[in-house]
Amino acid sequence: MEEKRGSERNTANTFCERLGIGFVLLFVALIGLVFVNIIAGSTSLSLSEVFDGLTNAQSPHRVIVMDVRMVRIVPAILLGGALALSGFLLQTFFANPIAGPFILGISSGAKLVLSVTMIAFLSRGIAVNSVALIAASFVGAMLAMGFVLAISYKVRRMSMLIICGVMIGYICSAVTEFVIRFADDSNIVKLHDWAMGSFASIKWDNVIVITAVVLPALVLTFLMSKPIGAYQLGEVYARNMGVNIRMFRIALILLSGVLSACVTAFAGPISFVGVAVPHLMRRLFKTAKPIVMIPACFLGGAVFCLACDLIARTAFAPNELSISSVTAVFGAPIVILVMLRRQKEGGR
Amino acid sequence: MNGTYYISAEQMTVGYDGKPLIENISIGVRRGEILTLIGPNGSGKSTILKSMIRELRLIAGTVVLDGRDMADLRERDVAKKLAIVMTERIKGELMTCRDVAATGRYPYTGRLGILAKEDHAIVDAALETVHAKDFADRPFSAISDGQRQRILLARAIAQQPEIIVLDEPTSFLDVKHKLELLDILKTMVCRQNVAVILSLHELDLAEKVSDRVVCVAEGRIDRCDTPENIFKDDYISALYGIGTGSYNALFGSVELPAVSGEPQVFVIGGGGSGIPLYRALQRAGVPFAAGILPESDLDHPVAKALAAELYAVPAFSTPADAETENVITRMLAIGRAASTVPAFGETNAANKRLYEAAKEAEILVSADALLRGVEP
Numbered sequence: 001m002e003e004k005r006g007s008e009r010n011t012a013n014t015f016c017e018r019l020g021i022g023f024v025l026l027f028v029a030l031i032g033l034v035f036v037n038i039i040a041g042s043t044s045l046s047l048s049e050v051f052d053g054l055t056n057a058q059s060p061h062r063v064i065v066m067d068v069r070m071v072r073i074v075p076a077i078l079l080g081g082a083l084a085l086s087g088f089l090l091q092t093f094f095a096n097p098i099a100g101p102f103i104l105g106i107s108s109g110a111k112l113v114l115s116v117t118m119i120a121f122l123s124r125g126i127a128v129n130s131v132a133l134i135a136a137s138f139v140g141a142m143l144a145m146g147f148v149l150a151i152s153y154k155v156r157r158m159s160m161l162i163i164c165g166v167m168i169g170y171i172c173s174a175v176t177e178f179v180i181r182f183a184d185d186s187n188i189v190k191l192h193d194w195a196m197g198s199f200a201s202i203k204w205d206n207v208i209v210i211t212a213v214v215l216p217a218l219v220l221t222f223l224m225s226k227p228i229g230a231y232q233l234g235e236v237y238a239r240n241m242g243v244n245i246r247m248f249r250i251a252l253i254l255l256s257g258v259l260s261a262c263v264t265a266f267a268g269p270i271s272f273v274g275v276a277v278p279h280l281m282r283r284l285f286k287t288a289k290p291i292v293m294i295p296a297c298f299l300g301g302a303v304f305c306l307a308c309d310l311i312a313r314t315a316f317a318p319n320e321l322s323i324s325s326v327t328a329v330f331g332a333p334i335v336i337l338v339m340l341r342r343q344k345e346g347g348r
Numbered sequence: 349m350n351g352t353y354y355i356s357a358e359q360m361t362v363g364y365d366g367k368p369l370i371e372n373i374s375i376g377v378r379r380g381e382i383l384t385l386i387g388p389n390g391s392g393k394s395t396i397l398k399s400m401i402r403e404l405r406l407i408a409g410t411v412v413l414d415g416r417d418m419a420d421l422r423e424r425d426v427a428k429k430l431a432i433v434m435t436e437r438i439k440g441e442l443m444t445c446r447d448v449a450a451t452g453r454y455p456y457t458g459r460l461g462i463l464a465k466e467d468h469a470i471v472d473a474a475l476e477t478v479h480a481k482d483f484a485d486r487p488f489s490a491i492s493d494g495q496r497q498r499i500l501l502a503r504a505i506a507q508q509p510e511i512i513v514l515d516e517p518t519s520f521l522d523v524k525h526k527l528e529l530l531d532i533l534k535t536m537v538c539r540q541n542v543a544v545i546l547s548l549h550e551l552d553l554a555e556k557v558s559d560r561v562v563c564v565a566e567g568r569i570d571r572c573d574t575p576e577n578i579f580k581d582d583y584i585s586a587l588y589g590i591g592t593g594s595y596n597a598l599f600g601s602v603e604l605p606a607v608s609g610e611p612q613v614f615v616i617g618g619g620g621s622g623i624p625l626y627r628a629l630q631r632a633g634v635p636f637a638a639g640i641l642p643e644s645d646l647d648h649p650v651a652k653a654l655a656a657e658l659y660a661v662p663a664f665s666t667p668a669d670a671e672t673e674n675v676i677t678r679m680l681a682i683g684r685a686a687s688t689v690p691a692f693g694e695t696n697a698a699n700k701r702l703y704e705a706a707k708e709a710e711i712l713v714s715a716d717a718l719l720r721g722v723e724p
Contacts, residue, residue, distance in 0.1 A: 225461070242423045291461070
């Protein structure tokens with residue numbers, strides 16, 4: 001009996017150790033990548049120049065550090081985290097490990113409504129503000145989500161849901177292309193850059209709005225970790241544990257919608273982060289408990305996007321890659337791995 | 349039987365998508381009582397249970413839990429009173445068995461669902477109750493269906509409910525664990541005054557474990573009564589529409605249909621000794637005659653179910669001489685006989701006469717040989 005107690009404590013200890021190591025790893029990676037991202041670029045900076053630029057408002061490096069590099073790093077962190085979190089929420093909602101805002105067509109839906117709105121505003125000569133961008137993006141995300149939900153009531157098979165999501169994504173992208181063709185020349189360049197996905201065009205006043213949307217959503221999601229955990233056992237048991245399923249589902253949809261809408265509004269559609277990061281975090285922490293997964297996915301998403309943005313900026317400098325093509329290179333194989341693993345487990 | 353129902357359905361109509369399947373259901377269970385739903389596949393047992401736990405919307409009527417309409421109760425309030433073990437498969441991704449059982453503590457933990465010391469103790473005790481300590485720390489996805497069922501029961505126990513609703517909880521269990529599960533339920537009912545509603549396929553178990561039984565037949569509640577009044581041969585056969593074979597309420601067992609035709613062997617049996625041979629002959633497809641059995645004999649119900657011809661006398665009586673003579677004549681006409689009777693005494697003197705007549709006519713074959721399926 002004594003021995004048994006000991007082994008129980010051991011499993012609890014190893015679990016805590018794993019948590020500690022995992023989070024330290026993520027933080028180290030995050031801080032490291034922030035520095036590499038500040039240093040690397042067309043003008044390389046030394047570490048002392050970076051510190052000078054960060055701390056001294058009068059520094060000659062201030063503009064590069066703050067208005068060229070940091071203005072891109074901060075949204076990459078926030079939006080990367082938001083994407084991964086949104087993916088985690090969707091995976092929980094659909095009980096499907098390969099669900100994510102991009103795969104289910106939600107990002108593309110947001111992109112479509114956003115493009116229409118931007119063209120409508122710009123062609124009348126009105127500047128589009130951040131809030132309007134998020135609102136339009138949110139409407140698009142919810143429309144696409146509505147379609148996916150309607151389909152999910154009809155088909156119970158997970159793979160079918162994903163296929164339908166991908167189809168919705170294609171339809172939305174096609175219509176977006178169509179809309180962009182009809183836009184004025186002056187709008188096309190801006191729209192096209194954004195539609196491919198990039199952190200390049202984000203300004204500091206956008207960053208404030210992003211922070212104001214993403215951080216509260218993160219906190220709210222974290223506060224929902226208990227019902228999310230219950231929901232992982234399935235709707236029937238979650239209800240029996242005291243979860244108000246209706247309210248819970250609505251909250252989950254709204255949160256994941258706001259998060260992915262915010263990303264699309266400022267950085268365009270970014271692929272595979274929402275699927276790959278939660279999966280990596282599950283592997284890293286060996287748990288699916290939301291109380292761990294929510295902060296882990298946020299940090300992991302931030303690290304993943306910072307790394308991908310670094311590659312996008314520097315790999316073929318001075319030409320920049322779209323962030324989505326880099327995330328796809330790293331994210332898509334992970335999605336394939338997840339599907340293969342599922343296949344194996346299903347066969348057992 | 350004192351006290352009022354702890355949970356009851358009142359004029360409840362259940363079904364899917366607004367289409368009624370069973371109308372006007374009024375059933376209930378008191379604390380310290382086990383109510384069992386039996387009935388053929390697809391009769392609506394699960395539908396009734398799902399409606400009572402609010403998984404399905406009621407089409408009409410109410411469900412009252414502890415004196416209050418369940419429609420007015422919040423999920424959280426219900427969770428502290430009612431626990432479930434349903435047939436839905438749960439994935440429990442990256443969860444240990446202990447994690448799954450610990451989800452039963454959900455209604456009692458704080459905002460972030462972190463377990464306190466007492467919660468851990470309660471989960472441990474629940475795992476102990478279902479004998480799951482050995483595999484408590486193994487991944488939930490790596491254990492057998494039977495073990496999973498026990499963990500789900502531990503989960504329900506950890507919830508410290510006043511009523512447990514179980515949908516076919518014995519489905520994946522072997523006989524040992526079936527008995528264990530029902531014993532655990534019985535103990536909870538007796539010691540902790542819990543109410544239990546469950547659906548069962550095993551009639552023999554339903555008969556023994558239930559305080560009251562609800563029979564669900566096509567589109568209606570056919571009966572709700574004590575097991576003594578429900579488990580009668582004719583009624584159960586009719587409820588399940590048993591056309592082939594038969595159900596024996598006394599034994600709580602089923603028999604395959606008798607092989608009909610001209611008997612090829614006469615089995616002299618009694619006192620339970622004949623049953624294995626009757627079943628062996630049935631399996632081999634050999635029609636047989638059996639006798640002479642008083643209706644009170646242990647062999648009688650099985651012989652009645654399986655024999656092509658049965659010679660019986662009223663309970664606790666012996667046949668008249670003339671009757672015995674008739675049976676002997678018939679036995680000699682069949683031309684082959686086997687005896688399973690280990691010893692003859694006062695009450696089976698007639699069978700002794702049969703035995704001796706068979707021996708004299710040299711038509712007696714060894715029962716053992718028949719049992720082994722070897723043609724003598």
